[in-house]
Structure formats: C-alpha cells, structure tokens
Amino acid sequence: MAEELFKEFREHSVSEFFRKNAAMLGYTGKIRSLTTIVHEGVTNAIDAAEEAGVLPKVNVIIKRVNEEPEHFKIVIEDNAAGIPKEYIPNVFGKMLAGTKLHRYMQSRGQQGIGISGSVMYGQITSGKPTTVVTSTGNGEIVRADVMIDVDRNEGKILNEEKFKGKWQGTRVEIDAKDVSYMRSRYGPFNYLRMTAIANPHTHITFVEPDGTLTVFERGTDKVPERPKPMPLHPWGIMSDDLLVLAKHTKGRTVASFLSAELSRVSKRKAEEVCRLAGISPNKKPSELTWEEAERIVSAFKQVKLYAPPTSGLRPIGAVDIENGMRKILNPEFTYSITRPPKVYRGGLPFIVEVGIAYGGNAGKVAEGKGEGEEGENEVGMELVRFANRAPLIFDQGGCAITAAIRSIEWRRYGVDPATAPITLFVNVVSAYVPYTSAGKQSIADEPEVLNEIRAAVMEAARELRRFLYRRIRLKERQERAGIFEQYLPIIAKKAAVLAGVKEPDIKLLLKKVTGVEHAKEGEN
Ligand SMILES: Nc1ncnc2c1ncn2[C@@H]1O[C@H](COP(=O)(O)OP(=O)(O)OP(=O)(O)O)[C@@H](O)[C@H]1O
Ligand SMILES: [Mg+2]
Incomplete structure (x- = not known):
C-alpha cells in the first residue's frame, strides 16, 4: 500500500507553491490584489532610489486593457540606478531572490519575493508576461518581456530589445486580470497618499484609469542618508x-x-x-x-558587549511626520514623536514613531463604494500603520500596532475612539521587521515591539489630552463670558434706577470680566 501511495511523492518549486497560494503574498480579492501590485512596485522603486542616493521619483499608471472590466495594466517607473541586463530574469522571475534578503539593513523589501509575486499574479490571471524597461545609465536601454518558469522557479525572457538613450531607471508593466480599481481606503490611491505622507522626500505621480492625474509633491529636498547594513548582534x-x-x-x-x-x-x-x-x-x-x-x-551572555548599533535605522522624524499630517489633514492639533531605539528578541533594534492629529480632516475614513467614488465620510479614530515607511493597509486586525492601540484606555485621555476625529500614525522601523506573513501587511506581536508602540501612543495621547482639556477650559470661559454679557447690562440699568443715578458705562467692566472687547453702541 505504502509503495503505491509513495509513487505519488513529488517535489514542489517555490514558484509552484506561491502559484497555488498567491493569497499568502496578498493576492486575495480584486481590490487588494491591485493594491498589492502597486505596493510591490513602489516599495522597490523607493528602496532602489534611496540606495542609489537619489531623491525618489515614482510614476504610477493604471489603465484599462481592451475596456474589459477587470483587466488592467499597472505601470510603475522609477529614477533609480536601473537593473543590469543579466539580473532581469532573477529579479522578476525567481522567487526568494534579491539583494536585500541576506543583509540586515532597513529597507521596505526584505524577502526577495515581492515583484516576482506580482509577475506571477499577472501571468496566472492574464497569461501575459511582464514588460521591463531598464537602464543603468550606460546609454543603453533594455526592454524585455519576462515570464516565470514555475517548475524551475526561473525567469524566462521572451522578447528582448536594446536601444540607445540617456534615461536611467526602471519601468515595470504588469498585465493583470481579476483585479478592480476603486478609490477606497484599500485602493491604490489611498496607498499612494499614505506613501506620500510617510515619504516626504518622494515625488509621486499617479494616473488613474479614468485619466485623472494626481501629483504628490515632495515636502523636502533632502536626500535621505543611505541605509546602512547593521549586522546581527x-x-x-x-x-x-x-x-x-x-x-x-x-x-x-x-x-x-x-x-x-x-x-x-x-x-x-x-x-x-x-x-x-x-x-x-x-x-x-x-x-x-x-x-x-x-x-x-x-x-x-557572559561577556560585556555594547548594545546593538542603531545608526543604520532611518526613521521619518517627528518634524516630517507633523508636516505631512498638517499638509494632508489640516488638523486643529498635531503632535509627533520619534522614540529612541529599542531592541526586540534580545538583539534586533527598532524605532517606533507616532503622530496624532485631531480635528480638520483627521479621522475621516473614506469608504469608497463604487468605481471612482469617494464614498461617505465617517468620523472615528483612523489608524494609519507603516513599517519602514511603507503603508500597511490590510490585515489590520492581526497587527501588533492595532493590538497596542486597542489595549489603551482611551477614555482616560478624554477620547471616544468610535467618534473622535483622530488620525493616529504609527511607523515601526527596523532592519528586520517581524511580519506575520509573506504578504508583509501586519507586524507580529513581539512583546517588546508591542509595549514600545503602546508607550509611544500613550505619550502622544497625553499631549492630546492636554490640548482637549485646554479647549474645554476655554469653552467654559467663553460660556461664563456669555452669561455676564447677557445679564450685566440689565443689572446695571436696574441698579442705576434703584440708586437714582445715571446708568454707568459698563463696557470697560465687561471687557475686564470676559476678556472680550465690545462694540460701541451703534456699531455692528
Ligand atoms: N526598481 C528596481 N530597481 C532596482 N532594483 C530592483 C528594482 N526592483 C527590484 N529590484 C531588485 O530585485 C530584487 C527583488 O525584488 P523583490 O521585490 O522581489 O524583493 P525584495 O524587494 O528584495 O523583497 P520583498 O519580497 O520583501 O519585496 C530586489 O532585492 C532588488 O535587488
Ligand atoms: Mg520588493
């Protein structure tokens, strides 16, 4: 019997595994699948630009193919160093391969499966290859169509052309079916908007399927310091x-x-x-x-060592977080902090950054309902999560950031999360972010990470409480002033009659008790 059964014993390549389990890479649902493709292309583009030491400029275009409802072409273009021709098959066609997986350096990618996963998704839904146009700035531009040989986990080049030109960078064009475009919280537009908030040094242009062009301008022209590798401690x-x-x-x-x-x-x-x-x-x-x-x-454990180095970590910085939130949310109050580095699992350094915004457009969660629709705005605490400056949009429930925020007793800060106009921004940076899955959309609840997020959010919440209490006191003062304004003139008039004297000018007195200048009679 066993002999019979074991005749069926086979091996599987990584590509074959992810072809069957694309959901593990984030390809579930039509909207999420589209956003995942954008995410993989954009994280690679910004990583590559930062490594090349240039200010990232990323163009994203999503267009319909043949007017079919769930068939799109997704184009992501960067201004980074380009990809040497001989690496094209491995970058786009080999899963678990890349320049980032074996070094401990803060980058958005860390697994070597992101873009090859997108190529795979395109291939299994549309049957089409991914087109790559790239140049390393040597005067030659290469254009190649790549598909994945699933059995071998290898890239195959179908067509290749070379032409001359002075451009440098990479352009990836993925043809995918079974995806749909929406301007909802989970769609590419919001993904890019969140990327812009957390990456003020990045210029992003976006063309939506209906032709709408949006430009997310840079907030700073400072080229960020290149990330530095940090060996394990x-x-x-x-x-x-x-x-x-x-x-x-x-x-x-x-x-x-x-x-x-x-x-x-x-x-x-x-x-x-x-x-x-x-x-x-x-x-x-x-x-x-x-x-x-x-x-x-x-x-x-018995020898004395210096604590792990943190010089390679690149947080956004409290000032830029605050500027980003002000620009996009126009709030009444903001507060941001970048906490000092901490360590999890004994030797992996990380930094937590938190920003809180209250009022204005904060806390307005746009839930788009149909294609291109803004959707109704509901107000309530909005949580925006980031890991190494890349937005985390999905799998919110299983994320350490969410768990930390849920564990806080918000009433103690004068806040009801269900209705408060609050946007809470949390970014965790590390050379190794403990993601819960290959889809990289939620952070595992490592106790040190969870506690640090909680402490950082509570610090920001204390500042918010101060602001809210100041506002309440101001309101009380204004109400008190209102009462004086209403009754003082009547009392003055009656008192003057009783005392048989001329009615006094109470304007000065009113100003003293209410702190408000009053118009002379006759003025409006
Ligand atoms: N736009 C680009 N410019 C230059 N190099 C790139 C670009 N996109 C990808 N690469 C190279 O290809 C490799 C594989 O990319 P891929 O997205 O599959 O994995 P990753 O970014 O290393 O990790 P992750 O799976 O977490 O995204 C990268 O490590 C990088 O070396
Ligand atoms: Mg990647």
Whole structure:
C-alpha cells in the first residue's frame, strides 16, 4: 500500500507553491490584489532610489486593457540606478531572490519575493508576461518581456530589445486580470497618499484609469542618508543563526568569523567567547557543531558587549511626520514623536514613531463604494500603520500596532475612539521587521515591539489630552463670558434706577470680566 501511495511523492518549486497560494503574498480579492501590485512596485522603486542616493521619483499608471472590466495594466517607473541586463530574469522571475534578503539593513523589501509575486499574479490571471524597461545609465536601454518558469522557479525572457538613450531607471508593466480599481481606503490611491505622507522626500505621480492625474509633491529636498547594513548582534542570535552565518562567512577561523559577521564583537571579544565556550579560536567556522554553537550563544551572555548599533535605522522624524499630517489633514492639533531605539528578541533594534492629529480632516475614513467614488465620510479614530515607511493597509486586525492601540484606555485621555476625529500614525522601523506573513501587511506581536508602540501612543495621547482639556477650559470661559454679557447690562440699568443715578458705562467692566472687547453702541 505504502509503495503505491509513495509513487505519488513529488517535489514542489517555490514558484509552484506561491502559484497555488498567491493569497499568502496578498493576492486575495480584486481590490487588494491591485493594491498589492502597486505596493510591490513602489516599495522597490523607493528602496532602489534611496540606495542609489537619489531623491525618489515614482510614476504610477493604471489603465484599462481592451475596456474589459477587470483587466488592467499597472505601470510603475522609477529614477533609480536601473537593473543590469543579466539580473532581469532573477529579479522578476525567481522567487526568494534579491539583494536585500541576506543583509540586515532597513529597507521596505526584505524577502526577495515581492515583484516576482506580482509577475506571477499577472501571468496566472492574464497569461501575459511582464514588460521591463531598464537602464543603468550606460546609454543603453533594455526592454524585455519576462515570464516565470514555475517548475524551475526561473525567469524566462521572451522578447528582448536594446536601444540607445540617456534615461536611467526602471519601468515595470504588469498585465493583470481579476483585479478592480476603486478609490477606497484599500485602493491604490489611498496607498499612494499614505506613501506620500510617510515619504516626504518622494515625488509621486499617479494616473488613474479614468485619466485623472494626481501629483504628490515632495515636502523636502533632502536626500535621505543611505541605509546602512547593521549586522546581527549576539544578544539576538540563536544557534541556528550562527551555523547559517558560519556556512557563508569569509572568516577563516571561528574568532574572525564572529567578529566579522556580528556587530559589537571585536577580535578580542571573539577570542574571549571562544575561551569561555571551550572552542579553539582557530577552528574552521564550517566545522562548528550544533553543541558548539549553543556554547557560543551562552558564552556571549557572559561577556560585556555594547548594545546593538542603531545608526543604520532611518526613521521619518517627528518634524516630517507633523508636516505631512498638517499638509494632508489640516488638523486643529498635531503632535509627533520619534522614540529612541529599542531592541526586540534580545538583539534586533527598532524605532517606533507616532503622530496624532485631531480635528480638520483627521479621522475621516473614506469608504469608497463604487468605481471612482469617494464614498461617505465617517468620523472615528483612523489608524494609519507603516513599517519602514511603507503603508500597511490590510490585515489590520492581526497587527501588533492595532493590538497596542486597542489595549489603551482611551477614555482616560478624554477620547471616544468610535467618534473622535483622530488620525493616529504609527511607523515601526527596523532592519528586520517581524511580519506575520509573506504578504508583509501586519507586524507580529513581539512583546517588546508591542509595549514600545503602546508607550509611544500613550505619550502622544497625553499631549492630546492636554490640548482637549485646554479647549474645554476655554469653552467654559467663553460660556461664563456669555452669561455676564447677557445679564450685566440689565443689572446695571436696574441698579442705576434703584440708586437714582445715571446708568454707568459698563463696557470697560465687561471687557475686564470676559476678556472680550465690545462694540460701541451703534456699531455692528
Ligand atoms: N526598481 C528596481 N530597481 C532596482 N532594483 C530592483 C528594482 N526592483 C527590484 N529590484 C531588485 O530585485 C530584487 C527583488 O525584488 P523583490 O521585490 O522581489 O524583493 P525584495 O524587494 O528584495 O523583497 P520583498 O519580497 O520583501 O519585496 C530586489 O532585492 C532588488 O535587488
Ligand atoms: Mg520588493
């Protein structure tokens, strides 16, 4: 029986797996699928521009194909360094491949599956390849059609042309069916608007299927500092991590391996750790056993080390968050904070930033109902989540940010989340964001991360409470003033009659008690 059954035993490529489980990459529902494609293209575009050290300029066009209702072409173009021709098949056609997965550096992408997932979605819904136009600025522009060979998890180039031109950057055109366009909270328009808020250094233009052009202008012309790689810190490392690093290291001895691959580990520290772990510092890293790796991990707990470096983290900054919120929400009150770095899982540094806006257009959640429709505006606390400056639009329920906000007793801050005109902005930055799934739309509830978000939001909420109380006091003063205004003239008149004197001029007195200048009689 078993022999029979096991004749069916097969292998699966990564591509085959994600072809069958596209939902894991965020391809569920027609609107979400479209937004996911935009998200993958735009995060790559901004990452690439930042790495090239240029101010990102991203153009997004979504247009209908053949007037079919659920068939669109999605075009995303950037001004980054371009992609060398020989890497085109691997960038767009190989899943789990890229320049970001093996280094600890803050970037929007970290898995090497984003854009190849979009190519796959296009391919399985429309049967069409993705067109890539790219140039590294060498005077030659390459245009190629790419499809994924699912069995092999490899990219195939169908047509390739080269022409001369001075342009530099990358343009990706994905043809996808089973998607629909809407201007709702979950649609591409809102996604790009949120990207603009969290990336004031990025210029975005967007053309919607009906031809409407929107330009999200830059709020700053400062080229952000390039992200810096931050190697793992020994406090956050496990035996398995160590063995994986040992396999790929250039270090020839365990001592040089430890100091080269981990942060805050000098050669001397590495030798001390080897001594404590009872391992020769000259041993070859590739010969480390599991038990030895365990001993190294525990030896690291006995030596003194500097805390993990955080110099590679690139938060948005409180000033830019506040400017972004003012520009887009026009609120009565805003407050923003970028908290100092913290560490989760012992050695992975992260920073939480929070902005809170009250009044104006804050808290107005546009729920579009139909194609191109704005939808009705309902007011209530709106939460906008970001990870490494990329908007998180979906899977709100399972996210640590949501959990942190739900755990706060808002009444203590004078707020009813169901009706308050509040927009709450939370950005978590890290070289390694603990996402709950490959779709990268929600953050896992690592206790340190959750607590830090909670503390940051409470700090902002305290400032809001101060503002709200000041407003209440002002209102009370105005009401009191109103009472005086109403009754003082009557009392003055009656008192004058009783005392048999001329009615006094009470304007000065009114001003004193109410703090308001009063018009002379006859004036309006
Ligand atoms: N517009 C672009 N310009 C330059 N390089 C790019 C561009 N888009 C993608 N790449 C390269 O292709 C690789 C694969 O991209 P992909 O989106 O699949 O993965 P990723 O961004 O590394 O991680 P994630 O899966 O989290 O998005 C990137 O790591 C990057 O090296
Ligand atoms: Mg990506």
